[in-house]
Each structure stands twice: as C-alpha cells, then as structure tokens.
Amino acid sequence: EIVLTQSPGTLSLSPGERATLSCRASQSVSSYLAWYQQKPGQAPRLLIYDASNRATGIPARFSGSGSGTDFTLTISSLEPEDFAVYYCQCRDIWPPIIFGQGTRLDIK
Amino acid sequence: EVRLVESGGDLVQPGGSLRLSCAASGFTFSDYWMTWVRQAPGKGLEWVANIKPDGNEKYHVDSVRGRFAISRDNAKNSLYLQMESLRADDTAVYFCVREPHAGAYYFDYWGQGTLVSVSS
Numbered sequence: 180e181i182v183l184t185q186s187p188g189t190l191s192l193s194p195g196e197r198a199t200l201s202c203r204a205s206q207s208v209s210s211y212l213a214w215y216q217q218k219p220g221q222a223p224r225l226l227i228y229d230a231s232n233r234a235t236g237i238p239a240r241f242s243g244s245g246s247g248t249d250f251t252l253t254i255s256s257l258e259p260e261d262f263a264v265y266y267c268q269c270r271d272i273w274p275p276i277i278f279g280q281g282t283r284l285d286i287k
Numbered sequence: 288e289v290r291l292v293e294s295g296g297d298l299v300q301p302g303g304s305l306r307l308s309c310a311a312s313g314f315t316f317s318d319y320w321m322t323w324v325r326q327a328p329g330k331g332l333e334w335v336a337n338i339k340p341d342g343n344e345k346y347h348v349d350s351v352r353g354r355f356a357i358s359r360d361n362a363k364n365s366l367y368l369q370m371e372s373l374r375a376d377d378t379a380v381y382f383c384v385r386e387p388h389a390g391a392y393y394f395d396y397w398g399q400g401t402l403v404s405v406s407s
Contacts (some may be wrong), residue, residue: 205387211392213392213393213394214330220399221399222397222399223332223382223394223396223397224397225393225395234395235395247348266331266332268332268392268393269392270392271301274334274348274349275334275337275346275392276322276324276334276392277388278331278332278333279330282329282371285398
C-alpha cells in the first residue's frame with residue numbers, strides 16, 4: 180500500500196507570503212496526484228489533479244508540480260481565505276484511493 | 288449546478304445499524320462512479336467504498352467489508368450506504384463524492400457530509 184507523507188504538519192505564514200507544501204509517496208504514482216483544501220466544518224475542495232492541473236474555478240495562485248514520488252503544492256501569495264488544511268491524494272491498487280495526513284496552514 | 292446532499296447520520300449504539308443517503312442533482316447521475324469518503328473527528332480522510340454507474344461493481348475498504356454495503360438507485364438519483372454492526376471507530380463524517388469520469392482517481396464534487404456517531 181502506498182503511503183503519502185505530507186510535510187510540514189503545520190505551516191505558519193502571513194498573508195502575502197508564499198506557501199510551499201510537500202507530499203511524498205512511498206512509491207511512484209506517476210502524475211496521479213491530487214490536492215484538496217478543507218476549511219473547518221466544510222467538505223474538501225479539489226484544487227489540483229494530475230499533479231499540476233488546476234480544477235475548475237481555482238485561482239491561479241495555486242499551482243502543483245512534481246511526478247513520481249515528490250510533489251509540491253505552491254500558493255504564490257497567501258490570501259486570508261487560504262488558511263486551511265491541505266490534503267494530497269493518489270491512486271493505488273488496493274485500497275484504490277490513498278490520502279495524505281494533511282498539512283495545516285495557519286495564520287502567523 | 289452539481290449538488291450532493293447527504294442525510295441519515297445519527298447517534299447509534301455499538302452494534303447498531305444506519306442507512307446513509309445521498310441525493311444527487313445537477314448532473315446525469317447514472318453516468319458517474321460514486322464514492323463514500325469518511326473523516327473521523329479531527330482526523331484525515333479515508334476512502335470507504337465506491338460503485339460503478341450501473342451498480343454492478345462495488346468495492347469496499349477492508350475495515351468495513353461485510354458490514355457496510357454501497358448501493359444506488361439511478362431512477363431516484365440517489366446513493367446509499369447501509370451500515371451494520373457499527374463500531375466506535377466508524378464514528379466520522381461521511382461524504383458522498385463524485386468521480387469526474389471513469390478511471391478517475393480524484394473527486395470533483397463533495398457533499399457537505401453527514402455525521403455518524405457510534406457510542407453507548
């Protein structure tokens with residue numbers, strides 16, 4: 180079973196700063212990697228799929244990169260509404276869907 | 288507008304049963320794989336089960352296989368999760384989610400979730 184390890188666990192930044200979130204897979208997932216944002220009391224929202232494709236309606240300040248085992252979600256300039264928990268997710272043989280443990284992005 | 292609205296969550300005793308429902312609208316429900324994802328309080332996300340558009344293929348995570356059953360009624364645009372022999376570690380918010388196309392591994396639309404609490 181693939182394990183997705185996200186780092187850091189918590190990231191404290193100020194609005195306007197650049198955020199870099201990491202997701203490392205225990206084995207290659209090619210480019211089959213997605214990112215979600217979750218705010219308290221809300222469902223996750225798809226941000227990025229296939230490692231680098233922004234989902235519909237996602238602002239350009241969100242970008243994804245990587246392939247194989249190392250992936251990055253970058254938020255170029257943090258807006259107040261970006262402070263949330265971020266999850267990466269990939270496919271596997273079984274179970275077919277794996278999520279990372281999440282990175283909490285806090286306001287500094 | 289795509290909408291997924293879950294219902295049926297409740298407080299139930301260990302060993303009890305519950306049926307979750309998800310009402311879908313805004314898209315052709317019968318064209319899509321559908322999935323249940325859960326999130327224990329303060330924890331991460333866990334895939335629970337998914338079902339093919341025609342309902343003829345279903346898959347469940349090992350921890351719920353034999354206790355939970357995913358199903359759908361395309362005539363009613365509804366997805367279900369029948370939960371039996373509930374345990375404390377089944378306590379979670381259960382999300383109904385849509386896979387955007389056959390073979391997709393990610394989810395483009397999520398419901399708001401319904402809370403299942405298993406406690407005596």
